[in-house]
Amino acid sequence: xFGMNDPAQTLMQLESYIKDGRLExxxxxATQFTDMFLSQKKRNNESxxxxxxxxxxxxxxxxxxxxxxxxxxxxxxxxRERKKLSKQSNLIGPLYIxxxxxxxxxxxxxxxxxARAVFIKIHKKSGGCLASSADAVxxxxxDKKMLAVFLTCVESSGPVIKKAxxxxxxxxxxxxxxxxxxxxLIKSNEFVDKKCAIEQAERISTQIDAIEKGEMAxxxxxxxxxxxxKPKHDYYEYx
Numbered sequence: 667x668f669g670m671n672d673p674a675q676t677l678m679q680l681e682s683y684i685k686d687g688r689l690e691x692x693x694x695x696a697t698q699f700t701d702m703f704l705s706q707k708k709r710n711n712e713s714x715x716x717x718x719x720x721x722x723x724x725x726x727x728x729x730x731x732x733x734x735x736x737x738x739x740x741x742x743x744x745x746r747e748r749k750k751l752s753k754q755s756n757l758i759g760p761l762y763i764x765x766x767x768x769x770x771x772x773x774x775x776x777x778x779x780x781a782r783a784v785f786i787k788i789h790k791k792s793g794g795c796l797a798s799s800a801d802a803v804x805x806x807x808x809d810k811k812m813l814a815v816f817l818t819c820v821e822s823s824g825p826v827i828k829k830a831x832x833x834x835x836x837x838x839x840x841x842x843x844x845x846x847x848x849x850x851l852i853k854s855n856e857f858v859d860k861k862c863a864i865e866q867a868e869r870i871s872t873q874i875d876a877i878e879k880g881e882m883a884x885x886x887x888x889x890x891x892x893x894x895x896k897p898k899h900d901y902y903e904y905x
Contacts, residue, residue: 673699673716680723689731696724704743711752718748718758725767729774737771744768762792763841769798773805782806786815794819796848797841803851813857820848820866826873828884833874836887845870 676699683692703709703717721744728737744764751758765788773781785802788795799816806812823835826845836842849870857863876882 673703673713673720677716677719677723680720684723684727689727693724693727693731693733696720696727700724700740700743709750714747714751715757718744718751721747722764722767725771729767729771734771734775738768738775738777741768741771760792762788762795762798765791766795766798766801770801770805773801778806782809782812785812789815789819792840794822794837795840796820796823796835796837797843800843800848800851803855808856810858813855814859816851817857817859817862817866820852820870821862823848825882825886826870826877827887828877833877835870845874 676695680692680695680699683689683695700717700720703713703720706713709717721740725737725740725744728734728740741764745768748758748761748764765784769781769784769788772778772784782802785798785806788798792798796816796819799812799819802812803809803816819837820835823837823843826833827836827842828834829842833845834842835845835848849867852863852867852870855863873882877884
């Protein structure tokens, strides 16, 4: 059975297979990997962490392969099993990311009401995850509450930055999202606060344009951090 001898190596192999697009064998491996750990009545914290990582991979694969009912079940198991990890473990990662997996699976499985509740929970737990709110408005269209949450996240997302020839919005301590994707979502939805939506669309467009023209730093957060390290006074002024 996959992963019996070296679970960490199996996870690395799984990630490699996924990058290569070998999703069918990845699903088989991830299923056997997680089943192996779930069959163990007693697991130490290291084994529990391996199980959680395997369940994350399995859930992601099932979503990509369109097996949404199985993805919902996998996400449910993931959320249950991560609770058993030591709270002191610094490798567990934020809860909202695993909740995001659950919300996506539920939405794609046609369980919009349950998905909406999880997306709202993510917003509260994360402090405004733009990536999850963007998925929410994409997967649960025309939902006024989700649109309001999304717009709030856009407002607090900070300036546009450029990485590897692409433009992103990167809220503080949260995942980055393609700025053009956000721009498209704003333009293709009807918001209650139309004025705010227009202002945010204009802000993002203007900042992209300013970076392209060299009028704005490609990463203004990094630039500000570097500027703060520069001495504020010339040493020789005091000579």
